Every structure is written in C-alpha cells, then in structure tokens.
Amino acid sequence: MSRDRTSRRRLSHVAGVGILITALTVVGGSSSATAAPVARSGFSPVPAGSKITKMPPGLAGKPVTVMVQLAGDPVAVTDAAATQPLTTTQKKQRRDQLSKEQAPVAQRARSLGGTVLGSYQHAYNGIKVRINSRELTSLAASPDVVAVHPLQSIKPDNVNGVPLVGAPSVWNAPDKFRGEGVKVAIIDTGIDYTHADFGGPGTTAAYETAHAAETSAADPALFGPAAAKVKGGVDLVGDSYNADPDSADYQPVPHPDANPLDCNGHGSHVAGTTAGYGVLADGKTYPGPYDSATVAAHSWLVGPGVAPKADLYAVRVFGCEGSTDVVVDAIEWAVANDMDVINMSLGSPFGTANSPRRSPPTTRPRTA
Numbered sequence: 001m002s003r004d005r006t007s008r009r010r011l012s013h014v015a016g017v018g019i020l021i022t023a024l025t026v027v028g029g030s031s032s033a034t035a036a037p038v039a040r041s042g043f044s045p046v047p048a049g050s051k052i053t054k055m056p057p058g059l060a061g062k063p064v065t066v067m068v069q070l071a072g073d074p075v076a077v078t079d080a081a082a083t084q085p086l087t088t089t090q091k092k093q094r095r096d097q098l099s100k101e102q103a104p105v106a107q108r109a110r111s112l113g114g115t116v117l118g119s120y121q122h123a124y125n126g127i128k129v130r131i132n133s134r135e136l137t138s139l140a141a142s143p144d145v146v147a148v149h150p151l152q153s154i155k156p157d158n159v160n161g162v163p164l165v166g167a168p169s170v171w172n173a174p175d176k177f178r179g180e181g182v183k184v185a186i187i188d189t190g191i192d193y194t195h196a197d198f199g200g201p202g203t204t205a206a207y208e209t210a211h212a213a214e215t216s217a218a219d220p221a222l223f224g225p226a227a228a229k230v231k232g233g234v235d236l237v238g239d240s241y242n243a244d245p246d247s248a249d250y251q252p253v254p255h256p257d258a259n260p261l262d263c264n265g266h267g268s269h270v271a272g273t274t275a276g277y278g279v280l281a282d283g284k285t286y287p288g289p290y291d292s293a294t295v296a297a298h299s300w301l302v303g304p305g306v307a308p309k310a311d312l313y314a315v316r317v318f319g320c321e322g323s324t325d326v327v328v329d330a331i332e333w334a335v336a337n338d339m340d341v342i343n344m345s346l347g348s349p350f351g352t353a354n355s356p357r358r359s360p361p362t363t364r365p366r367t368a
Contacts, residue, residue, distance in 0.1 A: 051140040055150045064133045067116070068109070069126045069146045076123050081337060083296035095121040101144060102127055159303035161273070163295050167306045172292035179275055179307025183231070184341040185334035187272065187327065188267030189231050190260040190316035193218065195304050197284045198312070199228030210267045215240065215257045223259070223314075229277065230336075233314035235260040237328055242322030249321055250304060260316035270345045271305075271312050278304035313339060 012248065016268025075094045079086045098121040106116045107125050113185045114131030128151065131139065152252070170177045184209045194210050200222050210218065215238070223230050238255030245252075278286035281299035289306050315333055317324040327346065334342050 010032075020162070025200055032278045036336070044200065047167075051145060051147045052074075052136050053147060061134055063130055065130050065151045066126055066136065066139075067126050067151055068105060068139065069124075069149060069300070070098075071144045072098060072107060072125050074121055074123055074125045083190050088146065105139075105142045105145060105216045112138055112141070136157060136245045139262065139284075156344070159295065159300045162306055165306065168290075168292045168295060171290045171308075177259030178290050179309075182307060182340045183309040183313060183338065184268055184274055184307070184310050184343060185233070185313045185315050185330075185332040185339040186271045187315045187317055187334065187342060187344045187346070188270050189320075190235065190262035190265035190267045191228065191233070191312060191314035191316040192262040192265075192268040193223045193230040193314070195272075196283060197268075197272045197305075198222075198230050199277060199285050202283055202285070204278065210261050211263065214234055214259055214261050214263070215255075218258060218259045218261065229275070229312055230271075230314055231311045233260045233316070234258060234333055235316040236273065236326050237319055237324065238316060239263055239320050241324070242321035243325045244323040247322050249318070252325075254326060260314035262316075263320040264318060265344070267318075270343060271314070272302060274305050274308040275307045275312050276302060276305040276341055277308055278302055310341075313337070347358055 046287055059234070062099065065168070073081070075091050075098075077088075078094050079091065086268055099119060102125075103120075106119065106129075109116055109129045109131060110129070112131060112135040113134065114129045116127055116129055118128040120126055120128075129139070134169060139145070191208060192200075194200040194202070194206040200206060201358045204292055218224065235257045238252045238257065240249075241254050243252050246249060248357050276290075278298075278300060279302040280286050281301055283301060286298065286300075286304060288308075290304060313334070315330045317326050317330045327344070331342065338350055
C-alpha cells in the first residue's frame with residue numbers, strides 16, 4: 001500500500017493478494033553437476049489440440065496472451081535435482097540450452113502472426129505469446145510444446161484468501177469460532193482505525209482529520225475501549241522514526257504517543273486480514289453474520305478477516321517509512337497488557353532462534 005496522505009487507503013488495493021503459480025515439480029533422481037545438465041521432465045506425449053488449457057469464454061477468434069510451456073526443466077528445478085548445486089557457469093549453460101530449444105517455437109509463433117512477449121528459463125521453461133486464439137492449435141503442435149496456458153489478468157484481492165484457509169467452516173462450526181473475546185496485538189505500522197473494515201467512516205475526510213491530530217488522543221468512537229474494533233494500542237515511535245542507518249530519512253529517535261494511526265498501510269492490511277469486519281461493494285462496513293455462506297452471499301470491496309469478531313490492538317513500531325528496532329518494546333507492551341495473540345508480519349536479513357525480537361512462549365489456552 002503506497003503512502004499517499006491525500007488519497008484514501010483502500011485495503012482492497014493491496015489486501016491479501018492470492019497468487020496462483022504454475023507448479024514446478026522437482027522430479028526424483030539427480031543430474032550430474034560436472035557438466036551442463038540436459039534434464040527432461042518426462043512429459044507423456046499429448047495429441048496436438050489437447051495441449052491447450054481451457055480458454056475463458058468469449059475469446060474465440062480474438063487475440064489472447066498465453067504461456068507456451070516447453071518440455072525440459074528450468075534452471076531452478078535442474079539445480080534442485082542435481083547431486084551438487086550448479087555453478088554459475090552451469091546455470092548459464094542450462095539457461096542458454098533452454099533458450100536455444102525455445103527459439104523454433106518462438107519463430108513458429110511469429111510465423112502464425114503472434115508476438116513473443118517474453119521467454120523464461122530460470123523459474124519456468126516457456127515463452128509468453130500474444131496471438132489470435134485461432135492459431136493456438138497450430139502453435140501447440142510445435143515440437144517440445146507441453147501445453148499452452150491462457151494468462152489472465154490478476155489484481156490484488158483478499159476475498160478468496162479467508163475461504164481458502166477454511167475460516168468460514170470454522171465460523172459455521174457448532175462453537176462458532178470467530179474470534180469472540182480474543183485480543184490481538186498487531187505489531188506493525190499501526191492501524192487506520194477510520195477505515196470501514198474496522199467500523200470507521202471509511203472516508204478520505206475521516207482519515208485526514210485523524211492524521212492532522214495524529215499525536216493527540218484519537219477519537220474514542222474509533223479507537224479505544226468504546227470503539228467497535230480497534231480497542232487500544234500505542235505508537236512507540238512516531239511518523240518520522242526510521243531505524244535504518246543507510247536510509248536518507250534515518251531518524252532513530254522514537255517520539256511515542258498514544259495514537260497509533262497508520263501512515264504506511266501495511267499494518268492496516270495485516271489487521272484487516274486478521275480480524276477485519278469486511279467492506280461491502282457499497283463501501284459500508286459488513287455488519288454480519290459470519291457463517292459458511294457469508295463470503296459467497298455478498299459483493300465485497302474488502303473480504304472479512306479470519307477472525308472477524310476478535311478485538312484489535314495497534315502497537316506501532318514503524319514510522320511512515322523504513323525499519324525499526326523497538327520490537328522488543330512492543331512485545332513487552334503486548335504481554336503487559338494481557339494480549340491473547342501477537343501478530344508480527346516482520347522480517348530481517350539475519351536472526352537467531354533466541355533473538356529477543358521473537359515473542360515469548362505462553363501456556364495461556366487459546367479460544368480461537
């Protein structure tokens with residue numbers, strides 16, 4: 001979520017992007033690492049015409065963008081199957097070999113009036129082609145072509161992620177586990193408690209008003225014990241804080257306050273995925289109920305979170321940009337304030353199993 005203080009941060013713009021990636025299967029056995037491997041995937045011959053993945057409706061006779069998958073393992077799969085990791089030279093040799101094998105297929109695509117948009121050898125063995133759908137059968141008949149897959153446009157979306165992990169079936173279980181009574185500390189960039197996903201107005205004006213008074217006490221109707229969703233929290237750092245010494249905006253001195261309003265977006269995204277109410281297509285907060293039919297029964301701007309009845313607490317450890325070194329402080333706050341769950345969607349280039357930045361174990365029984 002880009003930081004734009006004059007425009008509305010829609011969680012739907014970045015929320016829970018589900019990415020479907022064609023699987024790259026590592027086949028048993030190994031390749032010699034002493035010479036450039038010539039690995040094959042062992043695909044069974046498929047009659048021409050049946051190699052084409054089903055196209056979306058309405059594309060007959062129209063230009064389509066497809067991925068033409070070729071036989072042979074890409075560099076990464078070849079490397080994983082080798083007895084010894086491939087050297088840089090061997091990887092380059094494998095890449096060049098695949099590129100050479102792709103050339104006749106690329107030429108065939110051009111001869112059929114298509115445009116080659118890209119070729120891939122490292123993570124995938126194939127070429128991307130824009131071509132009239134009438135020519136796909138001829139293209140699929142080219143030697144070494146395993147399959148032709150249509151490429152559909154993908155947009156950030158979080159509506160399907162929660163059903164994918166099975167949350168609605170839990171909402172519908174006899175005990176109805178939807179997060180009731182659970183206190184979740186989101187240790188992150190803060191939470192935009194004015195957003196409709198958390199019961200706020202969901203307007204640009206509401207956010208701008210809150211941000212103009214970002215170091216003052218928040219509106220108790222939106223943040224605090226009387227609020228609908230974001231029941232409390234703390235800003236441990238302030239907007240300008242950035243603990244990265246290599247950043248041009250390096251400012252390592254925290255300026256804490258009691259108002260953890262998000263000016264980055266990441267924490268709001270995480271909080272929504274965790275326990276957001278959901279935002280309907282008309283921009284209004286979804287009022288419930290939450291059961292196995294909820295997601296399919298409505299049109300959404302933002303889908304409900306995994307535990308939509310849980311209470312959220314924003315523990316802000318980042319400024320508007322950059323990194324942090326106050327995660328231990330945040331964990332201390334969460335434990336001291338009797339949180340049931342700590343969520344940290346954080347990362348660093350180095351860490352150890354006993355790093356104090358890890359949340360401590362607990363014997364508290366979980367209710368969700």
